[in-house]
Amino acid sequence: MIYTVTLNPSIDYVIKLDTLMTGSVNRVSEEHVYPGGKGINVSNVLNELGHKSIALGFISGFTGQYIVDTLKEKGLESDFIKVKDGFTRINVKMKSEEETEVNGKGPKISETELRLLFDKIDNLNSDDILVLAGSIPSALDERLYESIMAKIKDKNIKVIVDATKNLLLNVLKYEPFLIKPNNHELEEMFNVKLTSNEDTVKYAYKLREMGAKNVLVSMGKDGALLITESNEVFLSNVPKGIVKNSVGAGDSMVAGFTAGYLNTNNYEDALKLGAASGSATAFSNDLATKDYIDSLLNEIKVEKLENILS
Template sequence: MIYTVTLNPAMDYYVSLPTLEIGHVNRSTNDRKAAGGKGINVSRVLKAYGTQSTALGFIGGFTGDYIHATVTEEGIQSNFVRINGDTRINVKVKAEDESEINGCSPEINDVDLRTLEEQLNQLTAEDTVVLAGSIPPSLPSNLYATWVERLNNQGVKVFVDTSGKALEQIIPVKPFFIKPNQHELAELTNSVIETKEDAIPHAKALVEQGVEHVLVTFAGDGALLATKESILFANAPKGNLLNSVGAGDATVAGFLHAYHSGAELIDAFQYGMASGSATAFSLSFGELAEVERLTKEISVHSI
């Protein structure tokens, strides 16, 4: 079974308007709400592709009720831990540029944390876990690292999509898969990375440290996948960028869906790229038919 963990979910509120004027009253031309959070997004895309998962994490208050109702309506299994505070609200504004205002995270106490950890303690080598997104300030900053080490000992495959200190701390405990973009990899390695050639030695070094799969995305310039056996590069298909929110989550979900279905590594990489691109070219998450169409435009070759 696949489990996704979202420690810091949100009710995402999307607002569109022609021009954002700071210091003035602005009126949106349209808006929408969605249950947000990187792990939830991965579960959502997996469900659209026919792969079931269970969404874990913390929810609370009326916004938490909204998230639970939404994922249930979408047919996603969940087993969220209820907390006392309200799940945050993130405002995403699309005008001349895309802007975000992310709400404050609720407090998560030791009892809440132990409840979630008890769920993870039940997992076995038959399971895969996706740890995605930020760690709330009320939780230990090394929480992902602690969990990866523990889950590795249980035989669980752990996919991690995070950044900053949390990403740095998981490298020594050897997760199965990480997906930094070029800027996150540059921050992690304290280096300048502008091309795939710049990224190759750093991705190789991470593999040598025990990370089995390092997938580095370069937006419209494609992606790099490093393993012990090979360094692969995939081009990005052509299309109009409409929405950058969730493209990375869709990349992880596409790769995981194909890998979990028994696809070869090259095919899983190709499918992940098509999944991320389909979302980038859509106003929401890309449709399965679009993913399959874009797959034909992506070539993967060894470097």
């Protein structure tokens, strides 16, 4: 089974306005409500691609129940821990001349509630995949991902981590199966400017040397680059389309890669489905559908880069 972890899920209230005027009443021209959070996004796209998962994390209050109910309507299974103090956050994303976001705080999570999450993860075995995605709430220890991986390090569980800077760097010693930084996060980790594919390969390989088995780097309009556990390097292109929504594109790539790997046990196929899934979400108003992902697959070309690590 695939388990996704979203520590600080949200209801994303996305609104469009002709003009945003502070200090006065604004009228919304378009509005959408989605259950948000990187792990939840991964579960949604995995479901589209025919792979079941169980969404883990913390919810609270009426907003948390909305997330559970919405996922259930979509046929997604969840096993969230209900938190007593506070309520699941609401993130308001306003789109007018510029994009403005106001993100909620989220509930306070007690040590007892945190232990319940560790208990659930402790039940996983070597047949399972664990996806740790997104930020860690400020109320929790920033080394939480590291603590989770330390707890299961001897269980041979495939762990996928999609997080930023230190959250990602701290887990490398536990040899995650896959990490997925984007090119900007890679620059931030090593305080460099990437100007070529060779640069990206160089610093992605450093993450391999630090412990990650497979490193997948999303590069926006320049495609995606994968360094595998056997040090093969693959580069995918991006299909033609108009970017409508960057939120969830990276999560969709993680879901597509995971599904592709499970389908064929082949990294090249995994990269191809991951690239198609990420692009399908970027070209949509919401997360990608299977039909749209399938329609883009033929446009994805994966090239093996020879001798680039030598």
